[in-house]
Amino acid sequence: MKELIHQLPNNFLQKLRKLYPDRFESITSTFLEKKIQSFRINYTKTDLTTLRQLLSKNRIRFKELDFPKGAFLLKTPLSQLQKTDIYNDGLVYVQNVASMLSPILLDPLDNDTVLDLCAAPGAKTTQIVSLAPKVHLVAYEKARIRYYKLLTNIKTQGAGNSVKVYLGEGALVRKKFPEYFDKILVDAPCTTEGRFYIQNPKTYKYWSDKKVKEMVRTQKKLLGAAFFALKEGGELIYSTCTFSPEENEGMVDWFINKFRNKLTVLPLKIGLDNVQPGRLRWREKKYDQSVQLCRRILPNEYMEAFFIAKIKKLSS
Numbered sequence: 001m002k003e004l005i006h007q008l009p010n011n012f013l014q015k016l017r018k019l020y021p022d023r024f025e026s027i028t029s030t031f032l033e034k035k036i037q038s039f040r041i042n043y044t045k046t047d048l049t050t051l052r053q054l055l056s057k058n059r060i061r062f063k064e065l066d067f068p069k070g071a072f073l074l075k076t077p078l079s080q081l082q083k084t085d086i087y088n089d090g091l092v093y094v095q096n097v098a099s100m101l102s103p104i105l106l107d108p109l110d111n112d113t114v115l116d117l118c119a120a121p122g123a124k125t126t127q128i129v130s131l132a133p134k135v136h137l138v139a140y141e142k143a144r145i146r147y148y149k150l151l152t153n154i155k156t157q158g159a160g161n162s163v164k165v166y167l168g169e170g171a172l173v174r175k176k177f178p179e180y181f182d183k184i185l186v187d188a189p190c191t192t193e194g195r196f197y198i199q200n201p202k203t204y205k206y207w208s209d210k211k212v213k214e215m216v217r218t219q220k221k222l223l224g225a226a227f228f229a230l231k232e233g234g235e236l237i238y239s240t241c242t243f244s245p246e247e248n249e250g251m252v253d254w255f256i257n258k259f260r261n262k263l264t265v266l267p268l269k270i271g272l273d274n275v276q277p278g279r280l281r282w283r284e285k286k287y288d289q290s291v292q293l294c295r296r297i298l299p300n301e302y303m304e305a306f307f308i309a310k311i312k313k314l315s316s
């Protein structure tokens with residue numbers, strides 16, 4: 001079974017070994033198994049007491065997590081949950097637990113103006129509304145098919161009144177919404193290394209060093225635009241589901257240097273033990289000290305690898 005790992009791109013494996021020399025075996029072993037599925041409550045439609053009762057009544061077995069609040073591991077097959085009204089009426093959203101962290105750390109409040117710059121299929125868009133039903137949310141998505149999926153999910157989750165959705169290039173927010181948002185989520189397109197699953201070559205066949213560079217270019221474009229759309233004093237979450245430091249610490253380092261003295265990295269409190277500080281070095285690069293305030297989420301049996309940074313705009 002372990003040898004199957006060598007089906008992954010060789011350059012990726014070499015990079016991962018350099019990144020995590022002591023954890024290489026345990027991390028690669030997470031690519032061999034499907035993750036335990038998880039879901040979260042949709043507060044727009046129900047509360048925790050009612051949801052627990054409905055799950056039990058429908059014979060859905062679950063484990064409720066202490067952190068994040070409102071997150072559940074699914075102990076019955078997903079197909080069984082999908083047959084219930086709980087799922088079909090949008091009382092829950094099936095979502096990886098690591099992905100639930102970005103909206104929680106963004107901390108949206110009622111009446112905040114919030115931008116979700118890379119929104120489809122809408123796990124985090126709908127989570128933002130679930131956390132703050134009276135938020136004024138703008139969501140952008142560039143890919144047409146994914147945009148329609150986003151619209152469907154917003155409808156099922158009952159989030160439509162709080163979100164205005166745009167199909168198009170996210171970088172346009174720079175001109176369309178100058179200094180407009182209190183909070184911005186940039187859940188960036190990335191090489192999705194945290195989602196590699198050995199039985200599904202589609203999850204990793206596209207990977208190459210060139211792809212990493214291509215993603216970095218898109219991430220710079222989106223983060224750069226987000227700076228101009230954020231109000232002075234506003235806060236931004238940048239997240240990816242990839243290991244690659246170029247797309248993670250490297251991006252944050254680029255961002256705070258591009259807008260020198262205008263941005264600061266904020267500390268993050270995450271109540272989990274599979275969490276590491278951001279790296280200060282990668283290959284020949286040495287990053288700004290504050291990059292260690294970012295957090296790497298290490299994968300486990302139910303969490304994908306993830307990276308999160310919180311950045312405050314000090315001045316325009």
Ligand SMILES: C[S@@+](CC[C@H](N)C(=O)[O-])C[C@H]1O[C@@H](n2cnc3c(N)ncnc32)[C@H](O)[C@@H]1O
Nearest residue numbers: 118119120121122123124142143169170187189
């Ligand atoms: C990591 S996924 C977002 C996942 C989503 N936030 C969620 O939690 O469901 C990144 C998304 O960004 C979109 N995207 C890529 N480039 C974009 C761009 N230039 N402007 C807007 N969206 C873009 C992709 O099509 C993809 O749907």
